[in-house]
Amino acid sequence: MNTVFKNIMVAVDFNEAVGKLLGYAEALALQFDAKIWVVHVADPDPDFVGYEPGPQYIRDFRADELRDEHKKLQEVTNMFLDKKIESAALLIQGSTVETVLNEAKKLRADLLIVGNHKHSFLHNLLSESVSLELLKNGNIPLLTIPIDED
Numbered sequence: 001m002n003t004v005f006k007n008i009m010v011a012v013d014f015n016e017a018v019g020k021l022l023g024y025a026e027a028l029a030l031q032f033d034a035k036i037w038v039v040h041v042a043d044p045d046p047d048f049v050g051y052e053p054g055p056q057y058i059r060d061f062r063a064d065e066l067r068d069e070h071k072k073l074q075e076v077t078n079m080f081l082d083k084k085i086e087s088a089a090l091l092i093q094g095s096t097v098e099t100v101l102n103e104a105k106k107l108r109a110d111l112l113i114v115g116n117h118k119h120s121f122l123h124n125l126l127s128e129s130v131s132l133e134l135l136k137n138g139n140i141p142l143l144t145i146p147i148d149e150d
Helices: 018-032 056-080 096-107 121-126 130-137
Strands: 007-011 035-042 087-093 111-117 142-147
Touching: 007 018, 007 096, 018 035, 018 056, 018 111, 018 142, 035 056, 035 096, 056 087, 087 096, 096 111, 096 130
Parallel strands: 007 035, 007 111, 035 087, 111 142
Antiparallel strands: none
């Protein structure tokens, strides 16, 4: 079987590991002449009491936050990826696992790259990581990169 990656999706958080994740994506993209989709899942809008959308100032504040996050995502993408590589930065709101898998399907991603935080045995016992949930619920090749936490 001859595997070729044309669309590589990298799910990122705004932490110091983003450069490491994009480094792996860059190496693969250069090898396979692939496009890199850098995706960050933002928290969904807060639920307000009742069915009203909430005060305008709260909606405006949230819109400003999302614009700032998208700008930061674009800056990170430009900083870490070679200019020869076709890339796009996408900020999407939703629950992390479901949103990442839905976006990977829409983008026809051939490979998903995510970071995997190292935690204690007790932490892993009590909560499942996003990367494990992606592995269990997805049907796309997944490359998990260990992230050291200081």
